Amino acid sequence: MSANFIGARPTRQRKAVAAALAEVDVFRSAQEIHQLLRDRGEDVGLTTVYRTLTALAEAGEIDVLRAPDGESVYRQCSTGHHHHLVCRTCGRTVEIEGPAVESWATKTARAHGFAEVEHTLEIFGTCESCATHPPA
Amino acid sequence: MSANFIGARPTRQRKAVAAALAEVDVFRSAQEIHQLLRDRGEDVGLTTVYRTLTALAEAGEIDVLRAPDGESVYRQCSTGHHHHLVCRTCGRTVEIEGPAVESWATKTARAHGFAEVEHTLEIFGTCESCATHPPA
DNA sequence: TTATATGCAAATTATTTGCAACCTT
DNA sequence: AAGGTTGCAAATAATTTGCATATAA
Numbered sequence: 001m002s003a004n005f006i007g008a009r010p011t012r013q014r015k016a017v018a019a020a021l022a023e024v025d026v027f028r029s030a031q032e033i034h035q036l037l038r039d040r041g042e043d044v045g046l047t048t049v050y051r052t053l054t055a056l057a058e059a060g061e062i063d064v065l066r067a068p069d070g071e072s073v074y075r076q077c078s079t080g081h082h083h084h085l086v087c088r089t090c091g092r093t094v095e096i097e098g099p100a101v102e103s104w105a106t107k108t109a110r111a112h113g114f115a116e117v118e119h120t121l122e123i124f125g126t127c128e129s130c131a132t133h134p135p136a
Numbered sequence: 137m138s139a140n141f142i143g144a145r146p147t148r149q150r151k152a153v154a155a156a157l158a159e160v161d162v163f164r165s166a167q168e169i170h171q172l173l174r175d176r177g178e179d180v181g182l183t184t185v186y187r188t189l190t191a192l193a194e195a196g197e198i199d200v201l202r203a204p205d206g207e208s209v210y211r212q213c214s215t216g217h218h219h220h221l222v223c224r225t226c227g228r229t230v231e232i233e234g235p236a237v238e239s240w241a242t243k244t245a246r247a248h249g250f251a252e253v254e255h256t257l258e259i260f261g262t263c264e265s266c267a268t269h270p271p272a
Numbered sequence: 273t274t275a276t277a278t279g280c281a282a283a284t285t286a287t288t289t290g291c292a293a294c295c296t297t
Numbered sequence: 298a299a300g301g302t303t304g305c306a307a308a309t310a311a312t313t314t315g316c317a318t319a320t321a322a
Contacts, residue, residue: 009321011277031311045279050312066202070286071311085245094248101237105259109221112230114261121257123241125250145296145301167286181304186287206311207286 013044017052026091027065027073027084065122087127096123149180153188162227163201163209163220201258223263232259 020033028036034049053074056062063077065084078095081102085094101121109117156169164172170185189210192198199213201220214231217238221230237257245253 009276011321013278029311047279047313048277051277054312066206070202070206070208072206085248085250087250088252096244096248098237098240098244101234101240104234104237105257108232108234109259109261112221112232113264114221114223114259115264115267116224117259117261119257119259121241121255123245123250123253123255125245125253128249128251131251147296147302149303165286183288183304184302187302190287 012042013048014052016042016044017049018056021056021062021074021076025075025093027063027067027075027086027093029067029071029073031071033074083121083123085123085125087130088124089126089130092127092129148178149184150188152178152180153185154192157192157198157210157212161211161229163199163203163211163222163229164227165203165207165209167207169210219257219259221259221261223266224260225262225266228263228265 016037017033020036021028030046030050030053033053034044034046037044037049053062053064053072057064057074060079061076062074063084065073065075065086067073075093082095082097083101085096087093098121102119105119106117109115152173153169156172157164166182166186166189169189170180170182173180173185189198189200189208193200193210196215197212198210199220201209201211201222203209211229218231218233219237221232223229234257238255241255242253245251
């Protein structure tokens, strides 16, 4: 039904943020996206970038992750439950699934008397490309 | 060899922080620990609490986690690799192990060409006690 | 028109750092 | 005495909020 847009109004700035997210398979922070748009001449206020990302995340259209340094980073992902395999050097991300892990997590939690179980799982490593062509 | 202490000097404030950590099986933020010590009359500067927690974490004596709101929270854990099952209501934490998940994570990452693989995994739920006696 | 969206500036919050005074060895 | 340690105050940094202005419908 709905276009893949945010609220009721696909404004220039919202389209710009959405477009930036659509281009890469890397988790990006609000600050990075803001800078990226600025570099290409698309001026969007930092506040608006934050608001747009928050809205998209709440709508479930993008995934949020906490970078190890505490920044929130965003990425456009496929729908449904999945986890991430992230290159700690270039940030390239692969979506992965692990049905066995899902059931194990739920089972383990229940065994300890926990209900309404959720979990987070991220895998970090160095991707082949980064291992081969180390950064400058 | 080493006592379970931090740097070279077991000062009053470092002991106080270590003691506070030893008392509970809950992840606590620096701010919370600072307040807790203050309440019991053990005055320790917030800066020192931060520094002590950071040092303990780097020494591997405590675990750090990012609370969903971005705060860093700390807890004294057993040594060795493990994960956490955390009650989202009271914060009570159970340490869990999942050998199958470990190998799955590594295998999956390698299959995608990733090396030097690490992972993070936390399970959240509502513990029995909190489900039974809901908070005020 | 009219509610929604934007963006600047100011406020918040968590954490870090400069630096002088202090305490442990 | 000598160097690690402390803590206040100020500095950072990411993110949020107030509010007047601009804009999509």
